[in-house]
Amino acid sequence: MSEENTAKEWILDAETEYRFELDAGTSLAITLVRGRAEIFGAELVERKPYLFGSECKAAVFTWVGCTIEVTGSPSTEYVSDETPMSAYGNLHIAFEQMRVKALAKLHGSPVPEYAHPTQSKTQSDFSAEPPRVLILGPENSGKTTICKILVNYAVRAGQGWSPILANVDPNEGGWACPGALSAAAIHGPIPTCSPANPLGSAATSAPATLSSNAILPLVYWYGHAEMKRNSLLMDRLIRNLGINVQEKFDQDPEGYTAGIIVDTPSSFASSSGLGVNDHRQKLIRACIDAFRINIILVVGHEKLNVEMQRSYGSLLTVLKIPKSGGVVELDHGYRERIHKYQMHAYMYGEMIPSPPGIKGGTQGGDTLTDFILTPSSNVINFSDLTIYRIGAETMAPSSALPIGATRVVSEMQPVLVDPAQPGSGLLNAVLAVLAPYHPDENERYDEELLDLTVLGFIVVTNLDIPHKKMTVLSPTQGSLVGKTAIVGSYEWQE
Numbered sequence: 001m002s003e004e005n006t007a008k009e010w011i012l013d014a015e016t017e018y019r020f021e022l023d024a025g026t027s028l029a030i031t032l033v034r035g036r037a038e039i040f041g042a043e044l045v046e047r048k049p050y051l052f053g054s055e056c057k058a059a060v061f062t063w064v065g066c067t068i069e070v071t072g073s074p075s076t077e078y079v080s081d082e083t084p085m086s087a088y089g090n091l092h093i094a095f096e097q098m099r100v101k102a103l104a105k106l107h108g109s110p111v112p113e114y115a116h117p118t119q120s121k122t123q124s125d126f127s128a129e130p131p132r133v134l135i136l137g138p139e140n141s142g143k144t145t146i147c148k149i150l151v152n153y154a155v156r157a158g159q160g161w162s163p164i165l166a167n168v169d170p171n172e173g174g175w176a177c178p179g180a181l182s183a184a185a186i187h188g189p190i191p192t193c194s195p196a197n198p199l200g201s202a203a204t205s206a207p208a209t210l211s212s213n214a215i216l217p218l219v220y221w222y223g224h225a226e227m228k229r230n231s232l233l234m235d236r237l238i239r240n241l242g243i244n245v246q247e248k249f250d251q252d253p254e255g256y257t258a259g260i261i262v263d264t265p266s267s268f269a270s271s272s273g274l275g276v277n278d279h280r281q282k283l284i285r286a287c288i289d290a291f292r293i294n295i296i297l298v299v300g301h302e303k304l305n306v307e308m309q310r311s312y313g314s315l316l317t318v319l320k321i322p323k324s325g326g327v328v329e330l331d332h333g334y335r336e337r338i339h340k341y342q343m344h345a346y347m348y349g350e351m352i353p354s355p356p357g358i359k360g361g362t363q364g365g366d367t368l369t370d371f372i373l374t375p376s377s378n379v380i381n382f383s384d385l386t387i388y389r390i391g392a393e394t395m396a397p398s399s400a401l402p403i404g405a406t407r408v409v410s411e412m413q414p415v416l417v418d419p420a421q422p423g424s425g426l427l428n429a430v431l432a433v434l435a436p437y438h439p440d441e442n443e444r445y446d447e448e449l450l451d452l453t454v455l456g457f458i459v460v461t462n463l464d465i466p467h468k469k470m471t472v473l474s475p476t477q478g479s480l481v482g483k484t485a486i487v488g489s490y491e492w493q494e
């Protein structure tokens with residue numbers, strides 16, 4: 001699609017935002033000409049063109065007023081003076097007071113005057129604990145965006161906070177591939193330039209070219225988009241993520257005071273997504289336990305708010321917060337395309353083309369060369385890699401089972417996948433390559449596989465059954481010999 005150079009100036013009043021949506025194959029550049037502005041909490045630098053692509057939908061907000069220049073042709077663009085940003089800003093102030101108080105408590109020093117809440121009852125309810133926040137809400141309520149805003153405000157506060165952002169929405173992919181659950185300490189503002197990297201770019205897929213803000217996430221592989229597919233596994237992975245985060249906090253009590261923000265899938269908000277209401281409740285409980293949640297934020301959903309108040313109101317703070325009118329309804333087709341963009345970006349990086357007339361553009365603050373990766377395609381032996389599927393049906397024909405036996409594989413049972421079997425489901429499958437088992441044999445246990453973190457992802461691009469070989473695409477050159485991998489239900493083809 002050809003794009004004309006349609007530079008257009010927008011003058012934004014204080015506390016308004018410019019919202020835009022891009023079609024596939026188009027890009028946009030936004031330059032802050034004067035004033036101050038931010039994208040989901042990440043400040044824009046003046047006179048630097050910020051590039052957006054891959055059907056990005058976002059908004060430039062200003063607290064004090066600004067002028068921006070927009071180059072390109074978004075499919076939708078408008079300015080809104082109705083935003084929930086002051087509510088989100090107040091939340092940030094309350095969390096900031098909690099952090100300051102938690103740090104003072106840790107050091108045994110008096111709480112600074114500015115951290116004494118005077119503004120609202122809600123704030124005075126918060127204690128000297130770091131904010132450990134769970135964000136719940138229905139589909140397209142803006143949960144991920146709120147997480148970004150709150151984390152970005154924390155890192156911008158100038159106190160050296162590096163809050164943990166945990167993503168337990170496998171549909172979203174976070175810093176890894178779709179199907180992953182992950183957590184990372186955030187040291188710099190998370191940019192928004194493309195849904196291919198919704199939470200900023202991670203270092204794991206780019207060992208050769210670390211961008212300035214590259215994040216080192218801890219990743220587990222669930223492998224499916226939907227919670228109901230294996231809610232027991234989800235529960236276990238959430239708890240694993242929590243244990244890992246807690247270990248990190250134990251080693252770094254000061255870092256702990258910055259707190260944690262947990263983004264959840266929309267299926268946590270309605271029983272239709274999970275099938276069984278009980279599963280939904282269990283997974284919310286798993287998050288609360290795993291991350292020691294002390295605040296639940298419910299985004300614009302009265303019924304869920306009442307439900308959470310009833311279930312947890314006596315144990316922790318439950319707050320209903322407004323949904324932004326700017327959040328875009330993302331349909332199934334869009335989400336599928338995003339998964340493709342994410343996989344492509346994981347392997348090749350992502351370089352958004354500048355609209356005509358734009359030079360020196362940046363993707364969220366980084367130079368464009370930081371985003372180019374060169375994956376390697378390698379032919380390996382079937383025997384080099386041990387592949388499992390969690391909780392799948394066995395591949396043995398029913399006739400091979402003892403008479404009267406039914407085929408029962410527990411949801412948590414790792415089942416070996418034989419690439420030589422026709423119908424193994426490996427062609428084009430995304431595989432998570434796992435960290436090694438415990439080096440001490442005595443420390444090993446049956447289901448250890450379920451608790452191993454992910455080293456990286458590969459895609460099987462060809463299966464040569466006669467020669468017992470397969471071709472895999474991987475973002476790094478490392479050897480796969482002796483490694484263990486898990487296959488889920490995600491596939492990807494270039």
Ligand SMILES: Nc1ncnc2c1ncn2[C@@H]1O[C@H](COP(=O)(O)OP(=O)(O)OP(=O)(O)O)[C@@H](O)[C@H]1O
Nearest residue numbers: 019057058059139140141142143144145326327328
């Ligand atoms: N104020 C806004 N203006 C324009 N676009 C926005 C705004 N807020 C959010 N969006 C966009 O709306 C889309 C959905 O938002 P987001 O991903 O935060 O919702 P969610 O509730 O986390 O979604 P999910 O249903 O996947 O859980 C995203 O593309 C996001 O960038």
